[in-house]
Amino acid sequence: MSLRFFPPFVQQINTAIADEGDVNLYVLRLDVVHPWVNGNKWFKLKYNLLEAKQKNFTKLLTFGGAYSNHIYATAAAGNLLGFHTIGVIRGEEKLPLNPTLSFAVQQGMELVYVSREMYRERNTAALHEYLRQRFGEVFIIPEGGNNLNGVRGCTEIISEAMPTAGYAYAFDYICLACGTATTLAGIALSLHQVQKAIAFPVLKNGGFLREEIETLLTNYLASGLPTPYSSPGSWELMCDYHFGGYAKVNQELLRFSQEFNEAHGVTLDYVYTAKMFYGVMDLLQQGFFGKGKSLLLVHTGGLQGNVGMEKRFQKISRI
Ligand SMILES: Cc1ncc(COP(=O)(O)O)c(C=O)c1O
Structure with a gap:
């Protein structure tokens, strides 16, 4: 397809939280691949x-x-x-x-x-x-x-960003935001057994997705469509970072996004990636990932939505 502008790339994030926890933090910048068709x-x-x-x-x-x-x-x-x-x-x-x-x-x-x-x-x-x-x-x-078809495309996310054999295995955890979980299913299918996907549903009570993910994975494997492995890697849902539900935000999340952007030059979208990044930072503080691990946080794009959201915040703050 003739849609691609730029290759996705991996950016290291240096933060005190990660240093204290002896964790290496990286962002997979899928947001950069095209101005309109990205993430x-x-x-x-x-x-x-x-x-x-x-x-x-x-x-x-x-x-x-x-x-x-x-x-x-x-x-x-x-x-x-x-x-x-x-x-x-x-x-x-x-x-x-x-x-x-x-x-x-x-x-x-x-x-x-x-x-x-x-x-x-x-x-x-x-x-x-x-x-x-x-x-x-x-x-x-x-x-x-x-x-x-959507899952199939997502099985290529990691290998496309890291075509060098073995490089992708350097990451112990792949973290991503989750709506329908199509992206999670594709990523889980492309993981080596030693890796784990950690997904952050942006909907309230996201636990219902577990069954849907199992079904999606089973259907995909039964379909005969290509996968690098014959069974999915492990995955887990973190359901406590939805901030009230889909497209709901609060001042804490807004402040977090702004500070993250200022510190690392990465703009997050409020509906998906900001919640996931916030969740990862919180789990890091709790020592969830363990010492000496490497995390890859997938920036799934969605920045177009910030324009509408920011207009909404302006209205709210004027009230
Ligand atoms: C920017 C962004 N990130 C993450 C997701 C969640 O992806 P999925 O629905 O595959 O879980 C979406 C929704 O498609 C999205 O628009």
């Missing part, structure tokens, strides 16, 4: 877009909320690759459009608003049939790129 989005979309092209589809249809990183990236990737894109958006239209949706429209995406009830049917054959009748032959990508 885990690039990997989750890759095989979906390739399949759509191979099957000669000209239209992509996908689902998301009004601030969705996935809608933003699909609109841009679809436009760059010559697809007409349709975004099925949860809830009512609000004008003027927020920065995410106005970007999607600029990229040629047709937006369709559906009620929350209808949106809940987004993975059903009945709704897909209705959408096909309305829009014609569309290649449907599920919300967040959460399908086996």
Whole structure:
């Protein structure tokens, strides 16, 4: 695909917390790969877009909320690759459009608003049939790129960033934020047995994801799609760093993000990576990882969403 601008790279982070715990801390900068189609989005979309092209589809249809990183990236990737894109958006239209949706429209995406009830049917054959009748032959990508193609792309995250054989094994823990857990599933499938993925759900009560992850991993292994190993590496969910739930933030998280950015030159997104980085720092303080370990924190992008969030904070702080 002709979408890539820059290779992902690994950046070392020097902090007193890591030094005290004798831990090496690194960030995998997936946020830099493309201005619009970056982070885990690039990997989750890759095989979906390739399949759509191979099957000669000209239209992509996908689902998301009004601030969705996935809608933003699909609109841009679809436009760059010559697809007409349709975004099925949860809830009512609000004008003027927020920065995410106005970007999607600029990229040629047709937006369709559906009620929350209808949106809940987004993975059903009945709704897909209705959408096909309305829009014609569309290649449907599920919300967040959460399908086996999405997992497949994510099995390549670590090897693509570290193509030198053996280098990736230097990391004992791979830490990442978790929404649908597609990215976690792909990363877990690509880990060596001595490594472990630690995922931080950004939704409240994220423990429900465990069963979904097991199912996703089982389905992937049964599908015959490529994996470096025949069984997934170990993984664990840390469910206490959601800050009240999806897209919820507080002053502590905001302060943490700002200070992290000032100290290390890495901007975090408030919905996903800020919560994961905060969680990692907290666990480091508790000695969770043990001494002499190396951690790789995956920056999964999503910075476009900060624009809308920052507008929201400004409004809140004016009240
Ligand atoms: C920036 C960012 N980070 C992390 C995630 C979580 O990824 P997943 O849904 O694969 O768990 C998402 C959602 O796709 C995201 O947009």
